[in-house]
Amino acid sequence: MRIMVIGLGYVGLVAVAGLAKAGYQITGVDINIKKINSLNNGKIDIYEPGLKEVIDEARLNQRISFKNIAEIKNIDCGIVIICVGTPSRPDGAADLSQVEYTIEWIKERTINSLTIIMKSTVPPGTGELLYKKYLAGFSYKINYISNPEFLREGQALKDWFYPDRIVIGGNNNKAIEEVSALYDSLNARIVKLDITSAELIKYAANAFLATKISFINEIACLCDCLGADINSVATGIGLDNRIGEGFLKAGIGYGGSCFPKDVRALNFLSTINGHNFELLRATIIVNSRQRLLPVQKLRSYLGNLVNKNIAVLGLTFKPGTDDIRESPSLDIIRLLLDEGANVSIYDPIRKNLNINLFRKDQIRFGKNILDTVKGTEAVVVATEWDQFIDTNWSEIKIVMNEPFLIVDGRNCLDPCIINNCGFIYSGIGRAKAHER
């Protein structure tokens, strides 16, 4: 069967790879000509471990082709999967313009009945609205299925091939079964339901995980007040099966292309539907506050930050990705610059900021960890890359200046080792960690 995947970001490319591996013939389509050219030259513009290998294999087996949208005159596939972006609008709502443009584009090129699968994250109620606005009564029968994606960047292929569940929402049983069959090779648990409930599962899952992170961050602050260690507390809580160990890592909070925008969109949706989702608002407030903590900690040890030299290790919103969208690290750098500090930066994958976030003369990119921390009074660890955890901190201290402060924004370093190297260690909620 031939399938068209529209929008080749993380989700689109992983869908292309996963479905090609399952034996389907895939046409990947994007509006970005540069992206298509580079895909056709065997290059992938995102860092996702293992993805290139699966795409290369599919290309070798002639299962995939990549095309710019302008090259498509007619859609001759039975299934079209939409994976375009749904970024935040300034008011927090999801911007659905890419999705709506794509549906109109599909309609103009439809020559047979087909099924649209919405993999982009769209607010609950969107599918029903889109169906009524664009598809109901159209000259060709177009089914609409909500099939939200739950992959995590950095382990996207693992999440595709071994999903916890697959959610398929629709108003036509035949179409639900057709989409369900796409995943036959995965042996996954499939949840079949209506469109709006499927859409809500996606938002509720992201909002719940984000809330779990903000909850543990509140407990971390309490640890700092009471003199307890959050990592030990989180382990103790997480061992309760009803709670689970995941998403209990305290630190500078969640970032990325999805949690922040999806939590904001759910909050917006709740408000305009007459529900004041107080818990979600608290999740957002706590998350914004966590990003300020490293700067507060630096101030408490260094005083005024004007002309202080500070290294920030890590730019990406988490390890295993090159994605810096809504990364807490960027806010920390911005705050440090506002305070007049000199900031040097290092990230193992992200070697530049090709967006106008900061003036070039405001920051310095180090060649490696040692080069970045040279002459600094303090280091902020903003992303828990293995390279930072495994580094020889005694060597780092030699090139730094007093007071040799490490602010561990991800609680990923061993405070005993750091203290033994002669540093002051300051984590998030780790007041007692060095006394173990």
Ligand SMILES: NC(=O)C1=CN([C@@H]2O[C@H](COP(=O)(O)OP(=O)(O)OC[C@H]3O[C@@H](n4cnc5c(N)ncnc54)[C@H](O)[C@@H]3O)[C@@H](O)[C@H]2O)C=CC1
């Ligand atoms: N990044 C992630 O880990 C996950 C993202 N999602 C959701 O999936 C959706 C896509 O996310 P990403 O892949 O991160 O987005 P992205 O922003 O990285 O990629 C979107 C792609 O769509 C293309 N595009 C935009 N308009 C188009 C059009 N009219 N025709 C063809 N291509 C078009 C863009 O050029 C871009 O390549 C979003 O709704 C997101 O919330 C869901 C689960 C995980």
Ligand SMILES: O=C(O)[C@H]1O[C@H](OP(=O)(O)OP(=O)(O)OC[C@H]2O[C@@H](n3ccc(=O)[nH]c3=O)[C@H](O)[C@@H]2O)[C@H](O)[C@@H](O)[C@@H]1O
């Ligand atoms: O909708 C999405 O796009 C995706 O969003 C997240 O995936 P992702 O953003 O790739 O990354 P996560 O591993 O979930 O981490 C998100 C953020 O939370 C932070 N985090 C995570 C876990 C934790 O315990 N503490 C914590 O601060 C991470 O550092 C990161 O900044 C979800 O985990 C995916 O299921 C979902 O599909």
